[in-house]
Amino acid sequence: MWWREPVTSLKGIGTKKALDFQKLNIETVGDLLNHYPRLDSYLDYSKVKKISELTTTNEKQFFAGEIFRLSDRRSGRGSSYAVITVKDDTDFAEIFLFAAQRYQMRFFKPGMQLLVVGKVRAGTAGKMVSEAFIQVVDSNEAASGLGILPVYALAGSLKQGQIRTAVKQALAKAEKYLPETLPEQIIAERNLPDRLTALRNIHFPESFAKLEQAKQRFIFEELFLLQCGLLYYRDHIKESKAGLKHGVDGDLLRAVIAALPFKLTEAQQQAWQEISLDMQDSKPMHRLLQGDVGSGKTAISALALAKTAENGYQGCIMVPTEILAQQHFETLSEYLTPHGLRVELLTGSVKKSKRKAILEDLELGEIDVLVGTHAVIQDDVAFNRLALVITDEQHRFGVAQRAKLSDKSQFAPDTLIMTATPIPRTLALTVYGDLDISVMQGKPIGRKPIETLCYTGKKRPSIYAGMVRQVQAGHQVYVVCALIDDSEGGLQARSATEVYQELKYSYLKKIPCALLHGKMKNQEKDEIMRGFAAGEIKVLVTTTVIEVGVNVPNATLMIIENADRFGLAQMHQLRGRVGRGDEQSYCVLLTDNDSPGTLERLQVLRDSDDGFYLAEKDLEQRGAGQLFGLRQHGLPDLYIADILQDMDILIEARELAKKYIQNRQMLHEIEQALDSQFDKRFQRIFYS
Ligand code: ADP
Numbered sequence: 113m114w115w116r117e118p119v120t121s122l123k124g125i126g127t128k129k130a131l132d133f134q135k136l137n138i139e140t141v142g143d144l145l146n147h148y149p150r151l152d153s154y155l156d157y158s159k160v161k162k163i164s165e166l167t168t169t170n171e172k173q174f175f176a177g178e179i180f181r182l183s184d185r186r187s188g189r190g191s192s193y194a195v196i197t198v199k200d201d202t203d204f205a206e207i208f209l210f211a212a213q214r215y216q217m218r219f220f221k222p223g224m225q226l227l228v229v230g231k232v233r234a235g236t237a238g239k240m241v242s243e244a245f246i247q248v249v250d251s252n253e254a255a256s257g258l259g260i261l262p263v264y265a266l267a268g269s270l271k272q273g274q275i276r277t278a279v280k281q282a283l284a285k286a287e288k289y290l291p292e293t294l295p296e297q298i299i300a301e302r303n304l305p306d307r308l309t310a311l312r313n314i315h316f317p318e319s320f321a322k323l324e325q326a327k328q329r330f331i332f333e334e335l336f337l338l339q340c341g342l343l344y345y346r347d348h349i350k351e352s353k354a355g356l357k358h359g360v361d362g363d364l365l366r367a368v369i370a371a372l373p374f375k376l377t378e379a380q381q382q383a384w385q386e387i388s389l390d391m392q393d394s395k396p397m398h399r400l401l402q403g404d405v406g407s408g409k410t411a412i413s414a415l416a417l418a419k420t421a422e423n424g425y426q427g428c429i430m431v432p433t434e435i436l437a438q439q440h441f442e443t444l445s446e447y448l449t450p451h452g453l454r455v456e457l458l459t460g461s462v463k464k465s466k467r468k469a470i471l472e473d474l475e476l477g478e479i480d481v482l483v484g485t486h487a488v489i490q491d492d493v494a495f496n497r498l499a500l501v502i503t504d505e506q507h508r509f510g511v512a513q514r515a516k517l518s519d520k521s522q523f524a525p526d527t528l529i530m531t532a533t534p535i536p537r538t539l540a541l542t543v544y545g546d547l548d549i550s551v552m553q554g555k556p557i558g559r560k561p562i563e564t565l566c567y568t569g570k571k572r573p574s575i576y577a578g579m580v581r582q583v584q585a586g587h588q589v590y591v592v593c594a595l596i597d598d599s600e601g602g603l604q605a606r607s608a609t610e611v612y613q614e615l616k617y618s619y620l621k622k623i624p625c626a627l628l629h630g631k632m633k634n635q636e637k638d639e640i641m642r643g644f645a646a647g648e649i650k651v652l653v654t655t656t657v658i659e660v661g662v663n664v665p666n667a668t669l670m671i672i673e674n675a676d677r678f679g680l681a682q683m684h685q686l687r688g689r690v691g692r693g694d695e696q697s698y699c700v701l702l703t704d705n706d707s708p709g710t711l712e713r714l715q716v717l718r719d720s721d722d723g724f725y726l727a728e729k730d731l732e733q734r735g736a737g738q739l740f741g742l743r744q745h746g747l748p749d750l751y752i753a754d755i756l757q758d759m760d761i762l763i764e765a766r767e768l769a770k771k772y773i774q775n776r777q778m779l780h781e782i783e784q785a786l787d788s789q790f791d792k793r794f795q796r797i798f799y800s
């Protein structure tokens with residue numbers, strides 16, 4: 113198919129330019145057509161003025177003309193500049209090119225037709241145009257006006273004109289053959305433009321009305337195929353194996369609950385009830401457990417694991433980091449081993465001989481609970497009768513990774529996904545498909561709320577002095593930075609490396625401190641984390657690696673540097689690392705950005721301790737894309753749809769998708785549509 117050809121098959125694109133296209137993730141002609149213009153910045157050349165109509169108010173205006181003369185001139189002060197004199201049938205104008213702009217002169221020749229955007233004022237010899245953006249057009253285009261021109265994201269040395277020319281060539285191929293990618297019935301019912309019309313109009317719109325229709329079509333198409341993929345994938349998994357039934361809670365489970373070092377909160381009891389009933393059903397559980405940081409999800413996972421063991425099966429909990437795996441292993445061992453269950457830890461750093469022993473026992477069914485990182489989905493890990501799969505902090509795992517773990521079971525295992533990322537309910541439903549959701553609101557009682565303070569960097573010295581006082585009082589401190597080191601493009605932000613160096617030789621000269629970040633080796637990270645958990649390290653200068661689940665109750669102060677660079681929900685999660693013990697804890701947000709909006713935004717965090725509310729604020733302020741990277745969820749990127757903004761369409765698309773997935777004939781239409789897509793991003797969900 114022509115759309116799978118490399119971009120170098122287009123005229124004017126050689127291997128060197130292809131590299132620039134690659135930076136935009138454009139490799140094929142189809143990718144190029146999927147590279148939609150920046151949606152809010154088309155240039156409206158449809159109102160091209162005659163030169164005589166240009167006002168000399170120094171405002172930017174568009175006009176067309178023919179090159180009459182090119183000249184190089186020299187100013188009184190001796191600097192040279194270039195002038196292009198253009199004419200149309202009404203008047204002349206002079207375009208001034210200064211300094212670096214002058215290099216363009218070599219592209220121009222008298223007689224060429226130009227389209228010009230520039231600031232126009234009255235000059236000595238007629239209208240004078242500066243800051244001009246000049247495009248050479250052929251005479252037909254100039255005569256008809258250029259209509260509405262796309263503005264594309266650029267990379268490397270690419271120019272707008274080059275992308276436009278390339279897209280035009282690609283569109284010419286599409287004119288000859290372009291299969292439809294939405295069922296005809298949907299197009300007719302929703303009154304959408306056909307694919308070719310939409311494609312033409314998203315790149316070179318005939319009018320803004322046509323552009324709008326084109327957008328609507330592609331938004332619908334993306335959301336529809338996304339939903340078809342998700343629903344299909346889930347049905348497919350559900351059908352392939354039998355689920356299994358757990359019995360009602362028995363003696364073992366009652367003993368585990370009774371021995372917990374605390375009484376379950378109401379929210380925990382409610383969540384446990386829901387999970388327990390799911391497990392007793394023969395239909396496999398697919399449940400998302402959302403609970404704010406510190407709401408006590410680990411205990412719930414322990415109960416589910418105990419229940420599966422009580423029924424003679426195995427359970428596995430997969431977490432994204434070694435540190436977290438270690439902590440869960442310790443907690444779960446404490447809760448479960450006294451009741452005769454065997455809990456083992458499997459991570460990348462487990463020694464070979466130990467690993468071999470674990471794998472053997474796992475396969476023999478002698479291990480009840482396996483706690484681990486990605487190491488648990490490696491090919492040689494085999495269970496005896498895996499019936500429960502739990503992932504913690506789910507947003508770090510993709511759909512495919514979870515499926516890989518489930519595939520290690522001869523049954524359709526019960527699945528529990530625990531996350532502290534508060535996702536608005538509608539969004540969760542639509543993006544996770546038909547997952548059931550349990551929400552644990554609130555936290556175990558008796559915790560003091562964390563006091564949150566926001567300051568500008570001027571206060572830094574007194575904040576650091578406060579840090580030293582906390583340490584002297586026997587407590588521990590996190591200092592969290594947005595960047596690891598300056599190589600990450602640390603323009604104005606204080607990187608962790610920098611802050612660590614600075615503190616180590618000043619405030620923390622006599623205080624044991626350490627640097628911890630994601631670029632370090634796992635072993636090194638673990639060592640530092642162990643040191644901090646053991647209280648040997650007093651101050652940890654770190655990044656968001658710390659976000660996930662670490663539990664050090666003696667830490668009472670968190671300082672977040674460049675707080676304006678973080679999302680509110682993210683800082684809320686970070687903040688959850690303190691306030692885990694009995695002492696009053698503090699979170700200090702520092703920012704060097706003194707724009708009025710910044711402190712206001714940070715104060716939202718000071719005033720609220722509700723992760724769901726904060727997530728919604730984030731959505732308002734930053735849009736879905738940032739908070740909710742689809743790719744992190746193992747889902748394809750959307751080029752034009754926005755799952756929040758286009759929520760209404762998403763819901764409609766979902767309803768239609770349900771119909772299409774259930775009907776063989778209709779499903780076949782979808783399969784064909786997937787095949788004719790310019791890329792395979794949706795196809796991948798179907799066949800993953
Ligand atoms: P998260 O939901 O963030 O994973 P954890 O499971 O780590 O939360 O629990 C946070 C802390 O709260 C732990 O120290 C845990 O022992 C404690 N905890 C959990 N449930 C209760 C409860 N019902 N009462 C008192 N403390 C609890």
Ligand code: MG
Binds near residue numbers: 409410661
């Ligand atoms: Mg947790």
